[in-house]
Structure formats: structure tokens, C-alpha cells
Amino acid sequence: MKKAKKLEELTWEDVEREEEGIIIIPVGSVEQHGRHLPLGTDSMVAIAIAEEASARTGVPVAPPLWYGWSPHHMVLPGTVNIRPEVLEELLYDIIASLSEHGFKHFVVVNGHRVVNIPWIQLAAYRAKEDLNVNVYIFDPAFASKELKLGRMGHAEEIETSQMMVIRPDLVRKDKIVDSLIKEEFLYHVDPSDPRDTLCYLPSRERMEELAKESGGVNGTPSKSSLELGRKYHEHVVSRLVELIEHIKGVR
Template sequence: MQAHAESTSDHEWITLPETNPLAKPAETKNLIPDMTWAEVAEYLETNDMVIIPIGAIEQHGPQGPLGTDFLNGTERAKLVAQYTDVLVAPIMNVGNSPYHLDFPGTISVSPETLQQVYFEAVQSMIGQGFKRFLLLNAHGGNSATTSYIVDRINQETPGIAVNLGTAVRPFLETDKLAKRNHFDRHGGVNETSRSLYLQPNLVDLERAKKTKLHMLPHLRDMVPEIEAGDDTARLVFLVEALKQESTGKGTDTKDMTDTGVWSEQDLSLANAEIGRKDTEVFVNAAVQFIDRWKELRPVGAGPKK
């Protein structure tokens, strides 16, 4: 009996170029996957901060990449790192997205798995000298889990953690954001605009089409109040809408939208300038918070070993 079958393929042998044509030059600083251990060790001599983006691999309509949340969250973190000395450590690219699973390519893990992976990753970094962790959540479905991870770090380890999305709020100059007075959420004009700025080569607006939203009557009735800026209506809406089929709420993604987009706006309105302004406001706020944290708590403060 032969140990293996001999190849009968007649395909032409592929000769790769001397340099990988898919390799990208390192154009950013402080991204851990691009660094050597020696560079990280040098960083830890004077700093102990790291941003950890938490994203997802899930559908973002026919026009947006499945990696929107992971990619955009990581890009935002990288931009922050260009303007203040902090490292960026992407841990994994999937998140908790069970309500999108009817759209091919979506990958989801449980909240329990999600928090355990990030918590263990942080524990491994604490042993190397990292002390302060800024968790940057880029996917709404991870919000509660991100808060739990932050709390576990603070309650169970020598590390100190903040939810960066919460930490930046006092520094956000919201008057510089584009006005938002329409129902426009997942995969809509604003999110697509951020992708057009952060990942322009991955957005295909030619595939975008008008979405037909199918909301339960009481949810539909809340939309005008949400558009008018009623925060209570927004909260009550979100705790019920976009929940996986097993909950019986009738608000799974496929129940609410035919394209996966959760917006009543025309996606042709999306543009990179909207995304640039949104990103600029966040980056400025994040840099201000990080610089202030460095002032309030210098490296080496706290109990000595």
C-alpha cells in the first residue's frame, strides 16, 4: 500500500517573486505585531500603557467588509498611537455577533469565551511589565463584555484598566461631528463613512442598495423620538432590538433588514470626509485622555514589589 497518492495534477508550477507581493511596509509605530520583543522591552522601560481593540467579524451590508469592526477599531488605535506614546495590541478579530449569523462570513463567539481570551491575554502582559490597559471596543455587541473585562482586570489583577470609549467622553468635541438626525446605525452612512476613511479599498458602494427595514410596530414608533435625540427612547429601543433569534424577540438581523444594513439613509451619502471628522474627534479625545492619565499617574506609581 502506498504511503501517499502521487500527484496527477497538470497545473503549472507557481513561482513566487523574491519579495512577497502581499507584504505591506510598516508605516506605523507602536503596533505590537510589527515590533520585536527587544523594541517592546525598550518601551516598557519608560511606559506601561497599551490599547487593546475589541472588534468583530460580521456582516456590514453588501458594501462593507466583514472585518469592519476589527479593522476600524485597530486603525483608530494605531492613529492614537502616532500622537501619544502607547502600544497597540490586537488580540483577536472575532466578537459576539450571533444575531448576524444568517449572513455568510459572520463569525461569533460567546461572551464567556470573548472575555476569557482577553482577560488571559492581559494577564500574560501584566507579567511582562504592562500595567495600564485601554480597551477600545469597536462593536456594540461587545459593550457589556468589554465592561466586564475592564472590571475583572481592576478587581482581580495588579493591572489597571479603562474602557476607552467611556474615558474619552469628557474630551469629545462633538460640535465638530457631522450632524446625525436620522435613524442610521449598523452598516449605515456613518459607519460606512468611517470605513471609507479608514479602509477605503475594502468598501464597494456600487453594491449598496436601499434597505427595507422591518421593525415591530412599537419599535418603529420609537424611531422619530430617537431621531429627535431622546436618550431614553434610544435605550429602550436598543435593549430589545437586534437580538438573536433564540431570544424570541423577533429582532434578529434577518427579521429587521433585507441587506444587513440598519439604516433608513441612502448609502450614497457616505463619504470619507464624514469618516475623517468622526475619527479626528475620537483621536484627539483619546490622546488628551491618555496624556492626562500620564500626568495623574506617572509610570512606577503604586506599591513597590
């Protein structure tokens, strides 16, 4: 299989020879993912999806943005939260820089689900207006809806299964514990849920209570498997490849 074309491994002459003007940018987070998954899970899955799509399409992939907006997970150690305006400005500046070097089509792979999306959208809109570029936001959670895997939680069977595929060495199976957090009336951040909204976030005190109850998990990671991970991962990579090939055809 071909290798991913990583921007940081290219020379300036390699970039100058790029003719398609398309580049992938993975965006994730560093936040708690229970006792059994690493803090970098969201970024790792975005990177893996982006790099596999790069290998299949020949489109370069930029270094990842490891940090995202994670105030709701600050109650557990290791989480790194950046202000949303910082995420927006950083992504905008990356797009602005690369647009000067001939890239006109940017595919942002978001591994941090709906929490990062508003700020990515703002950066994308500004870039489109200011720089005359196209920005496509690829969110695996939305791209996998047709699999009908059900409600998505946090550090649950889908995330755990995907990590079993891409970084099995970092999955601590002996630490897996199920925890289904009771839904809040206004708090739904699951793209498969028709009530999905970001209009309300629990207080820090409530998040501390939830963390003590769940250990940072919302779902049933005990149901995770390599089979599920391969099915999910291949599906979202294939969907990203489809998007990139579409961009190639219409650019």
C-alpha cells in the same frame, strides 16, 4: 507622520524598555455589514483608531481581537460569533499576560459597539480586582456623541464614511442600498438613543426577515462621504489621544 508602535513588531527588549506602562487593545468583530462593506469593518475601524493614536502618542498597540459576540448577524454568511464568556476570558488572559511584563494601564478600543461592552466590562473588572491594573474602555460611538450625528444603525452612513477613509478599496459603492428598519418596541441598541438597551434581541426568524428586507443594512449609506468620514475619524482618534495623555499625566 510617525508609525504605530505595534506590539507584534517589537522585540522583548523593546517591550522591556517601555516606561509608561500603557498599551492599547483593539477589539472588534467579523460580521455581515451589508453588501457594500467587508465583514471585518468593526475590527478594521478599531485597529485604525488604535494605530493612529499609537502613532501620535508613542504608546504600543497590541494585536487586535478580531472576533466578538454577533449572534444577531449569524443569519448572513461569513459572520463569526464567539460566546461572550470566550471574549471575556480571552481579553482577561491578554491583560494578565501583559501585566506581568510591566503594563498597568490598558485602553480597550471597542469597534463592536454596545454588543461587546458588557463582556469587556466584566474582563476589565476582574483584571482590576485580581491584577491591580487599570482598564479604560474607549467606545467610538460614545466618544462621538458630541458630534450629534444622529441615530446610528448598521453599515449606514457613519460606518461607510469611516471605511471610505481607512479602507476605501473595500467599499463597494455600486452595492450601496439604503434600508431603514422599523424600530422594535424593545429593541434599541444605539448609544445616541435614550432608549438604548440590550434587554431584548429579536428571534433568529425575525432577524432572517430583517436581513431579507435590508440586505444587512440599517440606515442610509447613500449619505456617506469622505468629508463625514474624515470628520468622524479624526474626532474619535483625537478623543482617544486625549484619554491616553490623561493617563500619562495621572499614572
